Amino acid sequence: MRPLLLFYVLYLVCVCLGVLCVAFVSYWNHHWRGGFAWDGSGLQFNWHPVLMVTGLVVLYGNAAVLYRIPLTWGQNKLPWKLLHAVLMFMALIMSIVGLCAVFDFHNKGGTPNVYSLHSWLGISTVVLFTxxxxxxxGVFLLPYSPVELRKLVKPVHVWMGSAIFILSIVSCISGINEKLFFSLKGGSNVTKPYSALPPEAVFANSLGVLIVAFGLVVLKILSNQTWERPEAGQVDGSSRPLLHDEN
Structure with missing residues (x-):
C-alpha cells in the first residue's frame, strides 16, 4: 500500500475510533450510571470519565496528528499551529473540569482524594499537560522567542507530547477498571459482580479496548518519519513564532 494511502486509511481509522470512544463512554455513563448532573452526586462524577476520555485522549490524539495530514503540507502553517494550540487548550480545559467534577463529588460525599494509583497517574498527567x-x-507561538531555544525545545516538546498521551491512556484504562470494581460489587438484585462479567462490564471493557486501539493508531501515525511535515527551507517550520507567518 502506498504511504499516502496508508496514512489516510490510518487517519480514517483514528477518527472513527475516536468517535466510538466518545460514544461509548457517554452511553456507558448515561445508560448504566444514570446520566449527568452537577450537584455533588454520583451523576456529577459521571462527567469525569466522559471529559477525560473526550479531552485527554480523543481530542489530544487528534491534535497531535494534525501536522501529519499531507493536505496541510503545502499550506501556510500558521492556521494549523493555531488550531493545534486551540485543540490542545480545549483538551486541557476538559481535563481540568473533569478533575473538578470528581474532587467536588468526593468532597461532598466525604470520600478521600488522591489515594489511588489511578488518581496519582491522572493528576500527574494533567500537571504535565499544563x-x-x-x-x-511561550516557545513556539509567542513572538521573539530565540530560534536556538525553539530548536532546543522542539525534541523535548515532541517527546513529552507522546509521553503525556500514553499516560492519558493508562490513566483512563485504570479509571475504567477502578470504577467497575467499585460499582459492580454484586450482593444485590441490581448489579452482578464484576467477576460475573455483566453487560455493563463487557461494555466498559470494550471501551477500554477502543481507547487502546485509538492510542496505538495515533502512536503509529506519530512514529512514521515519512509522514512528518516537510520543513520550509533550512529553518524548522515549527520554530517560527506566531507573529512570523509562513508564505
Whole structure:
C-alpha cells in the first residue's frame, strides 16, 4: 500500500475510533450510571470519565496528528499551529473540569482524594499537560522567542507530547477498571459482580479496548518519519513564532 494511502486509511481509522470512544463512554455513563448532573452526586462524577476520555485522549490524539495530514503540507502553517494550540487548550480545559467534577463529588460525599494509583497517574498527567501547553505557547507561538531555544525545545516538546498521551491512556484504562470494581460489587438484585462479567462490564471493557486501539493508531501515525511535515527551507517550520507567518 502506498504511504499516502496508508496514512489516510490510518487517519480514517483514528477518527472513527475516536468517535466510538466518545460514544461509548457517554452511553456507558448515561445508560448504566444514570446520566449527568452537577450537584455533588454520583451523576456529577459521571462527567469525569466522559471529559477525560473526550479531552485527554480523543481530542489530544487528534491534535497531535494534525501536522501529519499531507493536505496541510503545502499550506501556510500558521492556521494549523493555531488550531493545534486551540485543540490542545480545549483538551486541557476538559481535563481540568473533569478533575473538578470528581474532587467536588468526593468532597461532598466525604470520600478521600488522591489515594489511588489511578488518581496519582491522572493528576500527574494533567500537571504535565499544563506545563507542556504553557511551554509550547511561550516557545513556539509567542513572538521573539530565540530560534536556538525553539530548536532546543522542539525534541523535548515532541517527546513529552507522546509521553503525556500514553499516560492519558493508562490513566483512563485504570479509571475504567477502578470504577467497575467499585460499582459492580454484586450482593444485590441490581448489579452482578464484576467477576460475573455483566453487560455493563463487557461494555466498559470494550471501551477500554477502543481507547487502546485509538492510542496505538495515533502512536503509529506519530512514529512514521515519512509522514512528518516537510520543513520550509533550512529553518524548522515549527520554530517560527506566531507573529512570523509562513508564505
Amino acid at each position: 506545563a507542556q501547553w504553557a511551554l509550547g505557547l
